Amino acid sequence: MVLLLALVVILSGEPALCLQEEGAFTLDGDIRQFAVTTDTVYIATEETLYQLSHSLTLVQSLSLRGILKEGKSVEEAQFHRVSETTERNATFNVHVLLPFVANKSLVSCGATDNGCGYCEVLDLNNIKTIIYSERIQVGPLRRSSGSVAFLMNIENRGTYILTALRKEERHSIKCNTDYNTVNIHDTSDEQGGGIFSTTDTSVIPPISSGGDVEFVDGFQINSTVYLLSNVQSGPRNNKVRLVWLTTNSSKTQTLRSLRGATLVVADGAESSRLVASSVIPGEPPVLWSGVFSVDGGQTNTELVVFDISPDLTIAVDQDPDFCFGTCTGSKPTPKRLKPKAVLLRQNYMTSVLALRQRVWMVFFMGTSDGQLIKLVVDKNYHPACLTVLYRANDNRPVFPKIHLDQVDHKHVYVALRHQVKRVPVSNCSTFTNLQECLSAQDPNCVWCSSKRSCEFEDDCKDSEWLSIPEDFHNDPVSYKLERSHAGQLKLIVQTHLTTRQKDLSGFACQFVGAFGEMCDRNNPPPQFPQCTCILRSGTLPDEGLNLTVRFRLGTVSFTEQLKLNNCSNIRGSPSSFLCERCVKSGCSWSKTGCSWDNLGVGNASVCQTIKSKMSFSPPEISSISPSVVSLYGRNHAVLSGYNLSDVTRVRFQRDTACAAQESPVWNNTGVNLTFHIPSTDYKGVVSVCVVLPDGSCHGNYGISYQSSPTCIRTEPNSTWFSGKRTITLIGSHLEFVEGVIHSHNPQDVTLPRSSNSGNLTYETAAAKSTQQSFFSSVSLKVANETLVCSTSFKYHPDPEFIAFNSLTTMGYVLIIVEKKKHELEMTTAELSVWGVHGGKQHPCIMTGKETSNKMEFFHCHIKNIPDVTFQELMIQYGDRTVRLGPPSLLPQVLLILRVLIPCMFVVLVMICRWQKKLTTEKKL
Numbered sequence: 001m002v003l004l005l006a007l008v009v010i011l012s013g014e015p016a017l018c019l020q021e022e023g024a025f026t027l028d029g030d031i032r033q034f035a036v037t038t039d040t041v042y043i044a045t046e047e048t049l050y051q052l053s054h055s056l057t058l059v060q061s062l063s064l065r066g067i068l069k070e071g072k073s074v075e076e077a078q079f080h081r082v083s084e085t086t087e088r089n090a091t092f093n094v095h096v097l098l099p100f101v102a103n104k105s106l107v108s109c110g111a112t113d114n115g116c117g118y119c120e121v122l123d124l125n126n127i128k129t130i131i132y133s134e135r136i137q138v139g140p141l142r143r144s145s146g147s148v149a150f151l152m153n154i155e156n157r158g159t160y161i162l163t164a165l166r167k168e169e170r171h172s173i174k175c176n177t178d179y180n181t182v183n184i185h186d187t188s189d190e191q192g193g194g195i196f197s198t199t200d201t202s203v204i205p206p207i208s209s210g211g212d213v214e215f216v217d218g219f220q221i222n223s224t225v226y227l228l229s230n231v232q233s234g235p236r237n238n239k240v241r242l243v244w245l246t247t248n249s250s251k252t253q254t255l256r257s258l259r260g261a262t263l264v265v266a267d268g269a270e271s272s273r274l275v276a277s278s279v280i281p282g283e284p285p286v287l288w289s290g291v292f293s294v295d296g297g298q299t300n301t302e303l304v305v306f307d308i309s310p311d312l313t314i315a316v317d318q319d320p321d322f323c324f325g326t327c328t329g330s331k332p333t334p335k336r337l338k339p340k341a342v343l344l345r346q347n348y349m350t351s352v353l354a355l356r357q358r359v360w361m362v363f364f365m366g367t368s369d370g371q372l373i374k375l376v377v378d379k380n381y382h383p384a385c386l387t388v389l390y391r392a393n394d395n396r397p398v399f400p401k402i403h404l405d406q407v408d409h410k411h412v413y414v415a416l417r418h419q420v421k422r423v424p425v426s427n428c429s430t431f432t433n434l435q436e437c438l439s440a441q442d443p444n445c446v447w448c449s450s451k452r453s454c455e456f457e458d459d460c461k462d463s464e465w466l467s468i469p470e471d472f473h474n475d476p477v478s479y480k481l482e483r484s485h486a487g488q489l490k491l492i493v494q495t496h497l498t499t500r501q502k503d504l505s506g507f508a509c510q511f512v513g514a515f516g517e518m519c520d521r522n523n524p525p526p527q528f529p530q531c532t533c534i535l536r537s538g539t540l541p542d543e544g545l546n547l548t549v550r551f552r553l554g555t556v557s558f559t560e561q562l563k564l565n566n567c568s569n570i571r572g573s574p575s576s577f578l579c580e581r582c583v584k585s586g587c588s589w590s591k592t593g594c595s596w597d598n599l600g601v602g603n604a605s606v607c608q609t610i611k612s613k614m615s616f617s618p619p620e621i622s623s624i625s626p627s628v629v630s631l632y633g634r635n636h637a638v639l640s641g642y643n644l645s646d647v648t649r650v651r652f653q654r655d656t657a658c659a660a661q662e663s664p665v666w667n668n669t670g671v672n673l674t675f676h677i678p679s680t681d682y683k684g685v686v687s688v689c690v691v692l693p694d695g696s697c698h699g700n701y702g703i704s705y706q707s708s709p710t711c712i713r714t715e716p717n718s719t720w721f722s723g724k725r726t727i728t729l730i731g732s733h734l735e736f737v738e739g740v741i742h743s744h745n746p747q748d749v750t751l752p753r754s755s756n757s758g759n760l761t762y763e764t765a766a767a768k769s770t771q772q773s774f775f776s777s778v779s780l781k782v783a784n785e786t787l788v789c790s791t792s793f794k795y796h797p798d799p800e801f802i803a804f805n806s807l808t809t810m811g812y813v814l815i816i817v818e819k820k821k822h823e824l825e826m827t828t829a830e831l832s833v834w835g836v837h838g839g840k841q842h843p844c845i846m847t848g849k850e851t852s853n854k855m856e857f858f859h860c861h862i863k864n865i866p867d868v869t870f871q872e873l874m875i876q877y878g879d880r881t882v883r884l885g886p887p888s889l890l891p892q893v894l895l896i897l898r899v900l901i902p903c904m905f906v907v908l909v910m911i912c913r914w915q916k917k918l919t920t921e922k923k924l
């Protein structure tokens, strides 16, 4: 017993050791503040301030608990950390966390338990060393968002802390504070007013704002400060405002330089709100990306790019929403900035980080359903296929800030509730050959010639490499077919690559067909990135010509398979599909149809403008069931519509830049067809069309992928051998579960009886006859996946009913059923009882259950029945029916007492049992 106890202690002690997952650090509470310097990560939770290395190992932690010593006034209250072991009944809530690298300090400000401001300056390299502390408000006092604080430089004057506060954070009578909308605090005593002071040498008029302003972000680039906010302009109206400040000689001069603009995502869309923001690094113009909520809600969000370069031609202090000195009088409508591009529409985005990789822009977005998404965009704002870098298996929202690991530039830090993760920005090494490496469309990855592997550019410093081109291309190789007047066929092949190659003269191509070399001897020489082949034969076979092109560049070589078609053979009624086929075959499309490239327009974008005039009725999709699935997809989905008879496949496409997935059709009635919805790694909407034998795809229906099911526990956690016990499974996203499996009989899939997101009910299957109780773990079947529930479940022998007693009293018959006590924990709802009298069954309404050491007693009432003595009882549970013989000789007086004094029941029943035993013995 002692041994067992020790074992239990060891087992239950294990999670408390807090094993840290690779690339992640788990904190003692939800993340409140999160800041990063070159090599250190600082995180504040409610209880603790952490200092972590760039690879997320703990360096130091500082408790945010101590004693708040009340003084004569609130201002005199002082927060003390006496020692970690003494009484700690007050908390320092950190709302501002600013690493001040030049000063080797970390400024942490917030409020203590009395609700008033408090600040500490800590040693940046060892946060346990507190350099300075003061009871003062810098930044917000409350946790709610809507205020920002950041470090700001004024040339020749040093570094300051700029805070932009929401209305309710500005004044507190209790704490005797009175702040402006925008405040500039000193960071050292040498700056005039003393550390944290907001006064200037001159009197400082405020930057004020009339209505409620919610600040989203603020930062400085060179000598301009940018403040981004949502200004409510009506119950459902919102303006996204940008304020520029020029950091001039003094705090006052800086505030005086106020200019503003409005960011307009779409004309007339007055309800859009700014959710998150990130500057896109680079030379001027100043490009900036924002996540906007289109309708002000959480769901409908988009990533938009603006040019927010300051316009110094605007007069200062002429803004309707913010003012410095001139706060009255009518103000002109501010300048309206329009987006340069809308890059992505995706639900639930909450955060963004923008980076650059060569000419490419790389965006990382966090979502409130726990995804970290990466989107690569070329210099023409053309996005490649988005990828999911990380997905939390629950739906934990991603914290509004994402930071880059500045030591290796290969990871980003994301905060998910009580955990911070270091996620690689690319998985280059998973691509094993050049084609895979390039088709990943990831500018972070290069094909490294010397290592013959796909690497981060940094890891291929001393070698030549190949990477994707500066502008987006779906395929690494494209080609064109021209026919000269003399009837010669000219094939022009172009590679879409960026290379760091010293010598491009080594570029060569070889064109090989079934019968060897395909090109004429007097071919023009190759010129990177293009090769030309004058085909030996001036005609192409009707079925097309297969061709292999071997490219060589320095030490790297790769091949590409092409299929050449006779352009004039690509015929049919004009459709965008025919046009695409034409262009893909290296031919060009014109009004007259498909022809050799020297005649028409060879650009695939022309195909999207073509309105099909089809000679047949195209298939149409009217519904897909289900259209909301988990990440695992769904087997046997049903698609209904019209003209489906010829449909052979169903195509799934996330985005035009992404490769499509296809699924064969299983059963097709012309109006309905069944198919499998494949699994994916992406939560979001995917568009579905149906494919005809010629490859054309019709219809556009959205399927939404959502989180996968999880299960936490079952209620109850056992069943009896004969089965049919109703079990409720508790978890999340259980509506996607197709069946329940028990480990003792994995072939038998039980269908759910009903389910919703939080719970699912099913009936257990019977176990083959056994004597002993056994464990049988529960799994969920979702499409082709089997998810094991982390819960324990037991099969027990069927319940044993011993005897029953009945008593007529006050107009009804009371029945007590005696059952052997059992781990099954049967409830009254699981039993149905009938009294049998004269061949008739009288239902007995369950009224309760009592338990003694060894027995359980169920009682029920049979109403509207004359005084009868039931000779038999019929009991049903699951799909078993048992019959109990004549009642025992339970003294009626005890039953009457039981009815009158319910709490004595158990004691009485014990007496009854003892009496009964005596009666039996007497009989013997």
Ligand SMILES: *[C@@H]1O[C@H](CO)[C@@H](O)[C@H](O)[C@H]1NC(C)=O
Binding pocket: 067, 068, 087, 089, 090
């Ligand atoms: C915290 O503890 C100190 C000293 O132990 C005590 O004076 C103070 O009243 C306590 N404050 C609260 C809020 O319990």
Ligand SMILES: *[C@@H]1O[C@H](CO)[C@@H](O)[C@H](O)[C@H]1NC(C)=O
Binding pocket: 221, 222, 282, 283, 284, 285, 286
């Ligand atoms: C900031 O200043 C640096 C140095 O003068 C300059 O190279 C850079 O282009 C400027 N950046 C922006 C966005 O103006």
Ligand SMILES: *[C@@H]1O[C@H](CO)[C@@H](O)[C@H](O)[C@H]1NC(C)=O
Binding pocket: 543, 544, 545, 546, 563
């Ligand atoms: C060309 O290759 C494809 C497979 O890639 C094959 O199905 C087809 O039959 C080949 N055509 C010819 C003419 O060899």
Ligand SMILES: *[C@@H]1O[C@H](CO)[C@@H](O)[C@H](O)[C@H]1NC(C)=O
Binding pocket: 666, 667, 668, 674
């Ligand atoms: C196809 O549908 C028919 C009629 O509904 C059904 O009998 C048949 O079993 C189905 N076949 C498959 C492979 O699902």
Ligand SMILES: *[C@@H]1O[C@H](CO)[C@@H](O)[C@H](O)[C@H]1NC(C)=O
Binding pocket: 625, 638, 640, 669, 671, 672
């Ligand atoms: C097609 O599917 C729908 C919905 O699943 C169903 O109501 C209808 O009866 C089906 N029609 C045929 C012909 O199978």
Ligand SMILES: *[C@@H]1O[C@H](CO)[C@@H](O)[C@H](O)[C@H]1NC(C)=O
Binding pocket: 716, 717, 792, 793, 825
């Ligand atoms: C099963 O459930 C009962 C009551 O709900 C509980 O006391 C028991 O610990 C559970 N058993 C297991 C193995 O989880």
Ligand SMILES: *[C@@H]1O[C@H](CO)[C@@H](O)[C@H](O)[C@H]1NC(C)=O
Binding pocket: 715, 728, 730, 756, 758, 759
């Ligand atoms: C299951 O879900 C339904 C509907 O949301 C709810 O009424 C019920 O209480 C849930 N049952 C359990 C055991 O959580």
